[in-house]
Amino acid sequence: MAVKESIEVDLDSSHRSSFYRIIPAEHASIKLGEVTDGRGHAVGHATTDHDGSVSVRLDKHTHGRSGYYRYQVTYEARGVCREEKGRPVMHWNVVGHDWPMKVKKAEFVFYPPSGVSIPEGGFRAYKTEEEGRVPASVRALSGHYLATASNLGPGESLIVEADLPPGTVAGASILDRARWLLSDWYLLLVVPLLAMAGLWVFRAIRSQIGGDPDEQDVWEPPAGLRPVEMGTLLDQSCDVSDMSVTLVNLAVRGFYTIREIPASGYFSLSERDYELKKLAPPTDDPLKDYELLYIEALFGNGLTAYLSNLQGGFRQFLPQIKKNVYRSLVKEGFLVKDPEMDRTIFGTLGFLLLASGICVLFTADTNDLKGLALGLVIAGIVVAVAPRFFPLRTKKGRKVVNQIQDFADTLKTARGDEIVEKMKQDPFIFHRLLPYAIVLGVFEKWAAACQEHVPDMSPDWFQFHDGRLAEGFSSRDFARDVWIATKLASLTFTAPPPRQFSDHTVAKFGRRPEQEHDDEH
Numbered sequence: 001m002a003v004k005e006s007i008e009v010d011l012d013s014s015h016r017s018s019f020y021r022i023i024p025a026e027h028a029s030i031k032l033g034e035v036t037d038g039r040g041h042a043v044g045h046a047t048t049d050h051d052g053s054v055s056v057r058l059d060k061h062t063h064g065r066s067g068y069y070r071y072q073v074t075y076e077a078r079g080v081c082r083e084e085k086g087r088p089v090m091h092w093n094v095v096g097h098d099w100p101m102k103v104k105k106a107e108f109v110f111y112p113p114s115g116v117s118i119p120e121g122g123f124r125a126y127k128t129e130e131e132g133r134v135p136a137s138v139r140a141l142s143g144h145y146l147a148t149a150s151n152l153g154p155g156e157s158l159i160v161e162a163d164l165p166p167g168t169v170a171g172a173s174i175l176d177r178a179r180w181l182l183s184d185w186y187l188l189l190v191v192p193l194l195a196m197a198g199l200w201v202f203r204a205i206r207s208q209i210g211g212d213p214d215e216q217d218v219w220e221p222p223a224g225l226r227p228v229e230m231g232t233l234l235d236q237s238c239d240v241s242d243m244s245v246t247l248v249n250l251a252v253r254g255f256y257t258i259r260e261i262p263a264s265g266y267f268s269l270s271e272r273d274y275e276l277k278k279l280a281p282p283t284d285d286p287l288k289d290y291e292l293l294y295i296e297a298l299f300g301n302g303l304t305a306y307l308s309n310l311q312g313g314f315r316q317f318l319p320q321i322k323k324n325v326y327r328s329l330v331k332e333g334f335l336v337k338d339p340e341m342d343r344t345i346f347g348t349l350g351f352l353l354l355a356s357g358i359c360v361l362f363t364a365d366t367n368d369l370k371g372l373a374l375g376l377v378i379a380g381i382v383v384a385v386a387p388r389f390f391p392l393r394t395k396k397g398r399k400v401v402n403q404i405q406d407f408a409d410t411l412k413t414a415r416g417d418e419i420v421e422k423m424k425q426d427p428f429i430f431h432r433l434l435p436y437a438i439v440l441g442v443f444e445k446w447a448a449a450c451q452e453h454v455p456d457m458s459p460d461w462f463q464f465h466d467g468r469l470a471e472g473f474s475s476r477d478f479a480r481d482v483w484i485a486t487k488l489a490s491l492t493f494t495a496p497p498p499r500q501f502s503d504h505t506v507a508k509f510g511r512r513p514e515q516e517h518d519d520e521h
Contacts, residue, residue: 001080001090005073007058021073023054024096024157030054031076031183038070049367053098081169088169094147095157097128103152108160110145113168118145122163125149128156184367191375192382195353199386218410219422219429222403223332226288227439228325230404233334236392238322242439244489246294248482249435251461254282255295258485259463263308274307274485290324293317307489312497334397342387350384353377404440412442416453430457430475438483447479 007021023030035045035058048055058071081088094108108125112118125136125147136158137148149158182189216222221230227249231242251258256278263273278299281287287295297317299305326338357376364370393401411433422429430450437443450457451474458473462482 001077003075007071010068019058021056022098024093026052028077028079033074036072087166088164090162093159097155100154105150106158108147116168125160185371187371188375192378195379195382216403218406222400227435231439238325240490244486245435245439247489252431261465276305278303288328290321293321307492311492311495314493335392339392346387347384350380354380408440411437411446414449419453431459443479447475451475
């Protein structure tokens with residue numbers, strides 16, 4: 001039932017700070033519409049749902065005002081008809097029993113549905129008093145009915161009933177229920193949809209950033225990428241397994257040598273340890289920021305380091321190394337933004353939306369506010385998880401990924417004649433590309449292809465304490481030993497310090513016993 005109330009009130013130098021209309025809703029639900037003054041201007045209002053009624057604050061600036069003021073309130077009342085003796089009966093409490101003020105006159109005008117006639121005597125009105133119900137004035141007019149009651153005291157009301165023909169009132173259809181539900185809880189859908197629309201626009205703009213990479217030589221790393229950058233760009237995440245390959249890559253490039261030595265002892269992670277000896281840096285191979293930090297984490301101020309001594313200490317450098325890798329890829333135009341920063345920004349924004357929604361939910365007293373609160377909660381969750389679905393790679397980055405895949409295929413399917421020809425141009429190509437083959441997961445096939453055609457490729461950057469290379473070089477065995485070194489490095493870089501041998505004790509008391517070995521080998 002659509003209701004339009006006209007309320008005229010004499011404030012009479014009111015000492016009230018606000019004026020309220022309490023709408024009865026014992027057996028009905030109320031959906032408030034517009035609230036205006038006598039001139040049709042919107043009036044600021046607030047609603048509060050109570051058990052059996054809805055309180056509407058019509059005006060919060062009535063203190064000290066006097067004279068007559070008119071308000072118009074429109075709303076929709078659902079569930080005002082009930083079945084009695086096989087026919088629907090409209091039942092409505094016009095004033096309500098909770099209004100704590102006198103009502104000089106209350107009028108109710110009822111317009112039946114179009115084409116529906118009410119039988120004679122089918123429209124009734126009662127005035128509730130302390131003694132009970134007494135009949136109120138009722139008149140049948142042209143196309144509508146009028147019920148009137150005068151001089152209602154606080155708590156007294158005007159009640160009207162109308163008998164409607166059978167079949168006039170049908171149960172709410174699915175469409176009606178959906179419309180009512182949507183009108184009550186529309187903010188539950190609108191707020192998350194607005195959040196998703198904004199995120200979609202942001203994602204669409206992001207995906208178009210970047211230019212085109214240079215032409216690719218399938219035998220060279222695309223765009224001059226380092227192995228850790230290549231691994232990061234492929235899965236859009238800088239993992240410790242990617243960073244551990246840098247240990248090998250820097251040695252291949254001549255910044256230090258690696259020597260496998262035996263390790264023993266209760267606190268060791270493996271039977272192998274690795275001795276690193278720093279060399280004079282090559283003048284034609286500038287280091288990137290994360291590589292400078294990497295070398296600092298390995299050696300500190302010394303010239304010799306042991307992998308086992310890095311246990312518990314290197315992990316302190318990992319966050320900054322990872323951040324510098326992302327910065328390098330962003331600077332060179334392969335990534336749009338540091339994903340760690342993205343997760344922090346959107347996670348914080350999502351948390352704020354979620355917290356706001358929870359705060360509103362605890363104070364909400366209307367369906368609109370409850371819908372807003374739940375909408376904010378859902379929007380917060382959507383925003384917090386959004387970075388997982390954002391493209392981190394630029395257009396240039398996406399094209400370079402295709403080049404990386406071509407490069408990986410080249411290493412995996414290299415033919416003997418191609419390798420022989422390439423080694424004539426670069427005898428060091430097996431070692432130079434080995435870190436890339438490891439990070440791409442094709443090192444075994446790369447080593448096998450090289451083994452069959454160029455058997456003697458003994459390196460000076462990676463040695464063994466037992467002199468096993470003197471018996472003959474096997475690229476398969478060598479590649480596997482180097483791969484094992486990267487795996488042990490991953491474990492060491494993330495491991496906590498041993499209880500007995502912390503970074504402090506190693507720095508203070510020197511090497512562990514298992515690092516002592518025969519330097520003559």
